Structures are given as C-alpha cells and as structure tokens.
Amino acid sequence: MTFTKQEKIACVFLLILGVFGPILFPGYTFQIAVLWIMILFAQTWDLLGGQMGYNSLGNIFFFGVGMYICAITQIGLFYDVGIYTAAHGADTAQFSSDQYYIGIFSGLFFAAIGSAILSVFLGWAVFGLRGPYFAIGTLGVALSAGELIGAWEWVGGGGGIALPVFPGSGDAKSIFFYILCFLSATMTFLFLKWLYSTRFGLALNAIRDDEDKAESMGLHTLRYKTIAWAISAFFLGITGGLFGNMTGFIEPLEVAFPTITFGIFMVAMCLLGGKGTFWGPILGAVLFHFIKEATWIYFLGWQWIALGVIIILNIIFFQQGIMGYLQEKFPHWFGIEVEDKSLNQTNKVENSQ
Amino acid sequence: MTYSIEVKNVSKSFGGVIANQNITINVPESRITGLIGPNGSGKTTLFNSIVGYHPIDQGSIKFRDQEISKKTVQQIARLGLLRTFQQTRIYGQINSIKNMLISVSHQNTKFIDMFKPYPVELTEKAEYFLEFVGLYKKRKLLSGDLSFGQQKLLEFAMALMNDPKVLLLDEPTAGINPTLINGLIDRLNRANTEFKITLFVIEHNMRVVMNLADNIYCLAHGELLAHGKPSDIQSNPRVIDAYLGAH
Numbered sequence: 001m002t003f004t005k006q007e008k009i010a011c012v013f014l015l016i017l018g019v020f021g022p023i024l025f026p027g028y029t030f031q032i033a034v035l036w037i038m039i040l041f042a043q044t045w046d047l048l049g050g051q052m053g054y055n056s057l058g059n060i061f062f063f064g065v066g067m068y069i070c071a072i073t074q075i076g077l078f079y080d081v082g083i084y085t086a087a088h089g090a091d092t093a094q095f096s097s098d099q100y101y102i103g104i105f106s107g108l109f110f111a112a113i114g115s116a117i118l119s120v121f122l123g124w125a126v127f128g129l130r131g132p133y134f135a136i137g138t139l140g141v142a143l144s145a146g147e148l149i150g151a152w153e154w155v156g157g158g159g160g161i162a163l164p165v166f167p168g169s170g171d172a173k174s175i176f177f178y179i180l181c182f183l184s185a186t187m188t189f190l191f192l193k194w195l196y197s198t199r200f201g202l203a204l205n206a207i208r209d210d211e212d213k214a215e216s217m218g219l220h221t222l223r224y225k226t227i228a229w230a231i232s233a234f235f236l237g238i239t240g241g242l243f244g245n246m247t248g249f250i251e252p253l254e255v256a257f258p259t260i261t262f263g264i265f266m267v268a269m270c271l272l273g274g275k276g277t278f279w280g281p282i283l284g285a286v287l288f289h290f291i292k293e294a295t296w297i298y299f300l301g302w303q304w305i306a307l308g309v310i311i312i313l314n315i316i317f318f319q320q321g322i323m324g325y326l327q328e329k330f331p332h333w334f335g336i337e338v339e340d341k342s343l344n345q346t347n348k349v350e351n352s353q
Numbered sequence: 354m355t356y357s358i359e360v361k362n363v364s365k366s367f368g369g370v371i372a373n374q375n376i377t378i379n380v381p382e383s384r385i386t387g388l389i390g391p392n393g394s395g396k397t398t399l400f401n402s403i404v405g406y407h408p409i410d411q412g413s414i415k416f417r418d419q420e421i422s423k424k425t426v427q428q429i430a431r432l433g434l435l436r437t438f439q440q441t442r443i444y445g446q447i448n449s450i451k452n453m454l455i456s457v458s459h460q461n462t463k464f465i466d467m468f469k470p471y472p473v474e475l476t477e478k479a480e481y482f483l484e485f486v487g488l489y490k491k492r493k494l495l496s497g498d499l500s501f502g503q504q505k506l507l508e509f510a511m512a513l514m515n516d517p518k519v520l521l522l523d524e525p526t527a528g529i530n531p532t533l534i535n536g537l538i539d540r541l542n543r544a545n546t547e548f549k550i551t552l553f554v555i556e557h558n559m560r561v562v563m564n565l566a567d568n569i570y571c572l573a574h575g576e577l578l579a580h581g582k583p584s585d586i587q588s589n590p591r592v593i594d595a596y597l598g599a600h
Contacts, residue, residue, distance in 0.1 A: 197470060199454075199470070202451055203455060205446065206444045209444035209446050209497075216438075216442075217435070217459075217511070218515070219459055220459065276446070336495065338494065
C-alpha cells in the first residue's frame, strides 16, 4: 500500500475536513457525517461496479439489511422485539445509557457480519448473471426486500421502528455519530486501498476486463466475486446501522431501502468522479453531495430535476468521469505509460506491410 | 508413448448440428501436435470440449490419465491444461506486466494468498517471458492499446507464465504480420523444448503447421479425416479434397 504525493495531499485535506469540519461548522455536523457515508457508498459501489465491472443497482440492500439487523439487536437484547414494535417503540421502553451503548455497538457488529453473510448467499444466486441482467437482478433484490420488510409485522412492517433514544444531548449525539461515520469511511478507505494493492485487486480487474479469460486461466472467479461483494456488504451494513440511529426512526421504503435516492446516488457519484479509479468515487461523492445540498437550498422544488439533469449530462457527455478524463488526458499523473505518438506511426506502417 | 490428452469417441452437437462425431485423438506428451481442417470442421468445438467450455454428449477426455470431461473450465485450467483463444483475449485496461502477474498458476494457491502482494521474483519472471515474446519495451503500456498481433503475443506469454503442462493454441498465427511468423514458430518450438510444454495447435497456415507439428490430425465435417506425419497429411488425397471442397 503506497501513496503518491498527490494522494497524500488529498488524504491530508480529507483528514482536516474530517477533524475540523464539525468544529468549524457545528451546524453542518450531520451533513458532513452524511458526506462520509456518501464517500463510503461510492467506494463500496466502485469495488464491484468499477474495479470488478459488475454494475449493481441493489447495493442499497445491504444498507437496509444492516439498518434492520442493528435495530433488532439494539432492541432485542433488552426487550421483546414483537411487543416493542407493536407498541411503536420508545414510549413503552426505556434504555439506560449502558444498554444503549452495548446495544448499538453489538448492533453494528451484527449488522456488518449479517450483511456480509447474506451477501454470500445472495452471490450464489445473482453472480450467474452478467451485464445488465446483474444490474436488474440486484435492483429486484433491493426493491423486493423493502416490500417484504414492509409486510413483516414483527419488525414493525411499513410503520417502521423508532430506535432507542440517545442518552445525551442533541449535540453529543451528532458528534458521537459523526465520529463513527468518519471512522467507518476511513476504515473502508484504508481497507480498499490495501486490498487493491494485493493480488485480489488485480484479480478484480481481470474479471472486469474479461471474465471468460480469467476463468480459462484458472482463477477462482466466483470466490473473488463473492468476497468482493461481502466486503462491500460488510461496510454498507455498518453504515446502515449508523444511519438508522442518526435519523432515529426507520421504515422500509424511504429510509432502509431507498433504491431511487441513495441506491442511485452511489452509482451517480462513481460515474461523476470516474468509476474504476481509486479517487474517482471519493471526488464524485464530495462533489455530488455538495451539488445535492446546494440544489436543495437554492432550487427547492426543482432539486430532483437539477440532479436528474446532472446525471443525464454526465452519462451522455462524460461517461469516463472526472478522474477517468484526467487519466486519459494526463496518464503520467497516474503512473500510466502511453506510447509515443511518433512511435505509433512507425508501428502502423510496420503492421500494414 | 505416453499421451497428455486422450480424446476417445467424443461427440458433440448443438441442436441438430453435429459439430464433432466420434472423434478419437491422442496428443503425445512433450511433442507438438497439429489440428487442421476447413472452416466449420469442428476444431474449435473440440478445443472447447477438451477445456470444459461445454459438456460433451458422449465419449471420454483424459488429461494425464485423469478423466476431465466432467470438470469445469477453472478446474481443468488449474490442472495445467490451458488454451488461448482464436479471438485474442487479454485484460485490456491493465498493463502487460499486470496481465502477466494475474496469469500465474492458481493450482496451488491457498485462500490467504489472495490477499498477498506479488513477490519480486514473479515480476522478474513476467519480464523474462515478455522479453521472450518481444514485448518487454511495451510492458507498461495498457495492453488494450497494443496492436492485435502484439496482444496475441501477450496472450501467449500469459499462457507461459502459468507454467502449463499442455497448451492448446487456437490459430496462433492468425492476424500476425507475416514477417513475424517465423519468429513465432521459433518461440513455439522453444516453448516446447525449453519449457517442456506439450502443444496442441489449430492452424490454418499450412506452412506453419507443417514446420511445427510432428504429427497432424485433420478434421472435416465434424469427423476425423486423417492422422499422420506432416508429409503423409500433405499428400493424403482425402485431406486435399476436403480443403479444395471436393468432399
């Protein structure tokens, strides 16, 4: 795992934003925390979509699964989940400070593990699909999960679950979750940076470029794909657990499995920044989040149209994204060598002979 | 003589089209065997059957006395039986060195190996083979930017990197600049003698296959037409008929 000079500068910038952001702009703590979640979304999506070439539209599934597993653990450790959800939560149940912290940390733990395990089983079902079929198949999984949870009364059904209340002031709560979001994003960042430096990273690229070839060379392609998805699910599960607790109330369609908002944002952020590059998704997430918040403030009522226009322009005119564009224009910045144009000419002559 | 690959009475049809019928072929160990035949005679289908791309309808395929007709593509590849493609296949968005590194044999890899970096020796080995096929200078270019002929050479080098026991080559000289063909024949011969790789080669270029192989099988209309030394095949009237279309 090595960082170039530019990468170090970018890391320092992110670190400064991470540490001083909420101190300098305390009113925006929640928004900056969501920014870290967005970066995590983009990076975990890019692990499959960019590095491995499997465009999933259903990664949000693991976000929702993590959210529900975390919530059920938090409640189930101390109360009967069915009774709790039937009574619509917090008004009948009280969580002490200890119970809260034990609940949330074990909840996040099980959310991560549970999502990862589920992704392995799901992988067996969907990794036979390729290209657009994989995208639609995974989208179907996310959509149906939302509907299924909505019909499952034990976990509150469509009415959702009110989560245990944070034992402390509002400010303490936002700082607590801010730190957890920042740590999760940092963990994901470092883990993926390391992962891409191993054989695993290269195998993912090989699967992206030509999976049949990779199979014919004896790579355990299904194993690589499943593990990649499990890694993605692991981190998304944690994020789901965190986000559920940040909002305080979860329900299946809008919060846990928001396929058309977060589910699409993941893809849009990677496309904007440049999928398949390490920094593209991060840059894309920062820009996208910024644009999204700006449109919500200044174009209220038109915000979805503005976002839609950006996504459409991005896809029609700028598919390679920002980092992809820079990589084409200035390959030497990225340590990619290209052939000298003059050399190319002589080669063409040689080949045509 | 010991055989690396023993194909016995193999048949394969796609719907009503019989691609291979009752084919029996033996590929002797550490030699170069040729496979010729007109277009559509079932050569590539036979290759695909051997490496496990599709199940065969009947017959048996043995690799070093081990039945492989029920194994998957990956399992067969890990045994050391590799193939290259007629339509060259390489990993286009990474450079040639990385193409080589990922082609290292997965035969004895343990689970944990996935998460290790590549040792320096492997990079040296990759560079050695790239030098061997004449791509050393272009090793850091994205392999998708290489010319078709160069990609073909890269694919060959990737196969060597895997240390296969047997290599099936599907038209190794198709699309290669004629002036480079002699160099390629020489490299194929060296792969056979120096690296002790048994070769089984589909080839349309008669000059190449006659120079390369020490025994040749000829297919036509999905059936085995002839087998013998290059000189016998060349003068076999049935082979000549098949190629000239009198069949």
